[in-house]
Amino acid sequence: MSSAKVADQLxxxxxxxxxxxxxxxxxxxxxxxxxxxxxxxxxxEWVHVQNEEAGAFAAAAEAQVTxxxxxxxxxxxxxxxxxxxxxxxxQRSGAPVLAVASHIPATQIGSGFFxxxxxxKLFDQASGYCQLISQPEQMPRIARIAAQHAVxxxxxxxxxxxGDIADRQAANPTGHTVPCVRPAAIVPDxxxxxxxxxxxxxxxxxxxxxxxxVRDAHAQVMRLAETVKAPVGHTLRGKEWIQYDxxxxxxxxxxxxxxxxxxxxxxxxxxxxxxxxxxxDAFLPQSKTVQIDTDATRLGRRTPLExxxxxxxxxxxxxxxxxxxxxxxxxxxDGMLRKHERALTKVVxxxxxxxxxxxxxxxxxxxxxxxxxxxxxxxxxxxxxxNNVWAARYLTPNGRRRVIGSFTHGSMANALxxxxxxxxxDCDRQVISLSGDGGLGMLLGELITVRQQELPxxxxxxxxxxxxxxxxxxxxxxxxxxxxDHSRVDFSAIARGxxxxxxxxxxxxxxxxxxxxxxxxxxxxxxxxxxxxxxxxIPSRITLEQVRxxxxxxxxxxxEGGVGTMLDLARSNLRNIPRP
Numbered sequence: 001m002s003s004a005k006v007a008d009q010l011x012x013x014x015x016x017x018x019x020x021x022x023x024x025x026x027x028x029x030x031x032x033x034x035x036x037x038x039x040x041x042x043x044x045e046w047v048h049v050q051n052e053e054a055g056a057f058a059a060a061a062e063a064q065v066t067x068x069x070x071x072x073x074x075x076x077x078x079x080x081x082x083x084x085x086x087x088x089x090x091q092r093s094g095a096p097v098l099a100v101a102s103h104i105p106a107t108q109i110g111s112g113f114f115x116x117x118x119x120x121k122l123f124d125q126a127s128g129y130c131q132l133i134s135q136p137e138q139m140p141r142i143a144r145i146a147a148q149h150a151v152x153x154x155x156x157x158x159x160x161x162x163g164d165i166a167d168r169q170a171a172n173p174t175g176h177t178v179p180c181v182r183p184a185a186i187v188p189d190x191x192x193x194x195x196x197x198x199x200x201x202x203x204x205x206x207x208x209x210x211x212x213x214v215r216d217a218h219a220q221v222m223r224l225a226e227t228v229k230a231p232v233g234h235t236l237r238g239k240e241w242i243q244y245d246x247x248x249x250x251x252x253x254x255x256x257x258x259x260x261x262x263x264x265x266x267x268x269x270x271x272x273x274x275x276x277x278x279x280x281d282a283f284l285p286q287s288k289t290v291q292i293d294t295d296a297t298r299l300g301r302r303t304p305l306e307x308x309x310x311x312x313x314x315x316x317x318x319x320x321x322x323x324x325x326x327x328x329x330x331x332x333x334d335g336m337l338r339k340h341e342r343a344l345t346k347v348v349x350x351x352x353x354x355x356x357x358x359x360x361x362x363x364x365x366x367x368x369x370x371x372x373x374x375x376x377x378x379x380x381x382x383x384x385x386x387n388n389v390w391a392a393r394y395l396t397p398n399g400r401r402r403v404i405g406s407f408t409h410g411s412m413a414n415a416l417x418x419x420x421x422x423x424x425x426d427c428d429r430q431v432i433s434l435s436g437d438g439g440l441g442m443l444l445g446e447l448i449t450v451r452q453q454e455l456p457x458x459x460x461x462x463x464x465x466x467x468x469x470x471x472x473x474x475x476x477x478x479x480x481x482x483x484x485d486h487s488r489v490d491f492s493a494i495a496r497g498x499x500x501x502x503x504x505x506x507x508x509x510x511x512x513x514x515x516x517x518x519x520x521x522x523x524x525x526x527x528x529x530x531x532x533x534x535x536x537x538i539p540s541r542i543t544l545e546q547v548r549x550x551x552x553x554x555x556x557x558x559x560e561g562g563v564g565t566m567l568d569l570a571r572s573n574l575r576n577i578p579r580p
Contacts (some may be wrong), residue, residue, distance in 0.1 A: 006136050007036035007166040009174045010159070011044055013143040014098070016177035017069045017151065021045040021062075021424060024073035028115075029102040033073060047453060048422060049417070050445035052079055053411065056099065057414050061404050063095040065379060065425045069151050073100035076163065077115025080122075085411050087126040087156050090120075092408040094212075096150040099123070099158045106134055106162040119160040128155035133162070136171040144177055152180060156228020186294050187425075188311030188319060196307045196316075197323035199290055203270035205332040206230040208248075211260075212237035213293060213313050215276015218399070220317035221274060222246065229327045230242030230268075232337040233261030235278050236388065237407050239395040250340040253283045256392045260340035268332070270306070275313045278302060279408075292316045297410070328475040337422030360532040361508050363462050367394035367434075370460055371516050375430040376400055382419035383408050383439035386468035386535075391434055413442035416459060418491030420446060430519065431456065437463040440491060450524045451499045456519050459500075460527040461491055464533040487531060496528040500528040 010033065014022075021044060026034045037046050048056040052074040059070040072087075074080035080101035090097040103109070108116070123130045129149035133142055146157035149293040165500075200206060206228045214221055214234075218241060225248040226234050232248040236256055242251055251259020261339055264360045265271050266285050273291040278284065290307040291299050299308040309316055357364045367390035374380070376398060382391040382405035404422065418434035440461055450457050465488050471481040492502035501521055503514035511529065518525035537546040 004170045004174070005036065005163075005166065006034065006139050006161075006168055006170055007134070008039070009140045009170050010100070010143050010161070010166070010174075011036045011040055012174045013140050013147060013177060013223045014069075014071055014131050015040075015043055017098075017147045017179050019044060019071045019098070019557060021046045021047050022071045022073050022422070023049055023054055023058045024100075025049060025055070025075070025079060027079065028075045028165075029104060029186075030073055030075040030079065030100075032163055032167040033100060033102070033161070047420075047449075047464045049420070051443060052082035053085045053413075053445050054417035054420065054446045054449065056083045056097070057089060057417030058424065059097045059099075059323075060086060060090035060093060060095040061418035061421030062382060062425040063090065063097050063421075064093065064404055065402060065422050067096075067099060069096045069147060070421065071100070071423075073102065074100045075129070076104045077117055081117060084122065084126055087123065087158070087415065089406045089409040089411055089414060091126050091156040093126065093406075094154040094157070096154055097156045098150050099156060100128070100149055101158050102166070103132070103160050103162040105164040107164070109162070118157070123156075123158040123160075123180070126156060127558050128153055128160045130158040130160065132160040133165055134167045136165060139170060139175050140172065147177075148179065154183075154184070157252075162382075167468050184438045185271045185315045186310065186312045187315045188292075190311050190319070192307065192309050192311075193316065193319045194323065196290055196292075196309055197320055199270060199307050200228060200272070201323075201325050203228075203267045203268070204329070205267065205272070206272060206327075207264040207268035207274050207336075208232045208274060209253075209265060209276060209278070209406045210238040211244040211272045211276020211278060212241065214238055215241045215275075217275070217312070217314035217317065218242060218245070220321075221361040224317050224324075225322060227321070227324050227326050229330050229338075230272070231260070231264040231331045231333055233264055234261075236392050236405075237277050238276060239392065239557070240401065241399075241401045244282075244399050248337075250336050251344065254278070254280050256389050256416065257283070258393055259343045260336045263339055264336045267336075273303075317381040323343055327543055355508055358458065358508060358532075359506065360464070360504070361511065361527070361529055363390055363531040363535050364394060365508060366460075366462070366508040366529050367391070369511055370432070370515060371395050373512070374401075374432060375519075375521060378402075378432055379404065379419075379422045379426075380432050380434060381405065381422060382434045383415040384469075385436050385438065386464075386472075387434045387436050387439070387462060388469075390462070408541070411451050413439045415439055415442060416446045416450070416457070419457045419459070420449055420453070420455060423457050424453070427456060430492075432519075433457055433459045435459055435461045436468070437461065437465060437491065438467045438487065440488070444494065447495055447500060447526075448498050454523055455524065457524050458521075459495070459524070460515070460518075461526060461528045462531050462533045463489070463491060463528050464535070465489070466533040468533065468535070486532075490528075492526060492528040495528075500524045500526050502527045502528065504530070506530045 492504035527571035
């Protein structure tokens with residue numbers, strides 16, 4: 001043990017926690033750690049990315065796919081500041097990630113040295129644990145504490161490690177680790193469960209609203225919905241865990257919403273929020289609500305509560321079920337299901353039927369085809385923006401598929417780096433990146449990573465030469481779109497330039513063939529779909545003020561020399577907007 005260095009101890013602790021790879025860019029103060037990885041004889045892999053931001057996103061996706069600790073690293077100064085965006089995403093997604101933020105020599109800290117930053121301050125908001133290792137005697141203890149924070153709380157832990165400290169001889173034996181990686185169920189207080197049962201039994205019309213916290217509780221939620229005859233709405237993060245095999249589904253609310261979820265929540269006598277911290281409180285009823293969550297700090301912070309339950313969804317509903325009286329009346333449920341069907345037909349069918357000759361391509365049609373052709377256990381990674389809408393409305397969950405995105409942090413450019421992490425975690429599983437041209441362009445270099453690592457990532461690029469979600473935001477605020485539309489870029493040529501087979505599709509009749517070929521390819525592939533920049537998705541619920549703003553902006557666009565078809569778009573969308 002006397003020959004081991006601090007960097008060797010860190011690698012050994014990571015291995016004991018099941019870490020198989022570290023994402024990053026080599027160099028400078030990080031070199032002692034990289035050399036320790038080299039000397040591990042393949043026990044742990046270094047995955048070279050083009051930008052440390054992508055490495056942090058990749059680690060976040062790997063952690064979400066596997067449920068285990070993942071790791072990334074950045075060298076001092078700019079190397080670790082690049083990590084911040086991906087770590088924010090990981091922290092807010094609840095992904096167990098350990099980041100090594102390498103630092104300048106310990107003796108130079110505070111002197112204004114070359115590339116000096118203060119990582120302990122920088123990463124404070126993006127992590128649940130961030131500590132500086134200033135002497136070898138702190139290891140391996142601090143590394144274990146950091147790893148346990150990450151896996152125990154489902155959060156980011158950051159180790160700030162000066163390069164000279166990493167290169168020093170270890171002061172303590174590394175020893176062995178018995179990590180606690182299987183969190184226990186959080187069983188609610190019995191009195192609180194009785195109060196919850198009383199509230200549910202007293203309500204004639206109950207609606208359920210499910211978030212990501214319903215994972216592993218599908219059966220319990222379905223049983224509750226049948227017992228109390230409740231429609232079930234969900235958030236985007238809850239979609240993959242609750243929408244499948246769900247005869248009570250009424251869709252989503254929010255900016256990406258569709259269906260009858262809004263009406264169900266607002267017309268119910270009682271709304272039961274299940275494992276969700278849905279942030280857009282303007283869409284939520286501000287009364288007659290109960291909430292179940294494993295994080296007690298989230299209870300009541302979006303809407304006033306009648307009952308607040310600290311517990312996981314499955315354990316709570318198991319305890320609740322024997323106390324419930326079965327409801328016989330189905331009029332509320334059936335009415336919402338009929339509304340949902342009508343709304344879904346309007347949203348889904350409007351742009352996915354009879355569009356075989358529409359150029360530019362309707363993105364909705366392409367998303368629907370992709371959903372049909374993708375594997376039953378595919379991992380979809382989704383760029384922030386309009387791609388979130390296409391994923392929310394056209395990807396079909398089944399309990400095996402995964403949909404990963406920056407759904408809470410809302411960062412652009414996440415899809416391809418997320419796909420890198422998902423593919424590294426399981427190279428035999430189909431991984432599909434739903435990328436927008438804005439997002440892909442921001443971290444375009446990661447196509448090189450995909451090629452260099454020979455990852456079988458299938459990138460499906462929706463290229464409308466526009467920041468579509470930003471355009472929509474401007475329009476509903478009554479502003480003409482400005483700075484959102486850009487000249488066309490041939491991304492397929494760029495992909496082929498780095499050695500990735502690519503198809504550029506401009507006609508809808510060619511979409512299916514290109515997707516089939518790309519999905520069947522053994523290695524990476526890219527399909528670029530040239531889509532309609534005017535295909536903007538209106539939320540399922542929109543205020544009259546927003547309607548007026550949208551119409552006003554469309555008029556201004558025409559009067560100020562913009563694209564004339566915007567007026568047709570406004571008229572078409574206005575005809576389909578539900579009246580408040």
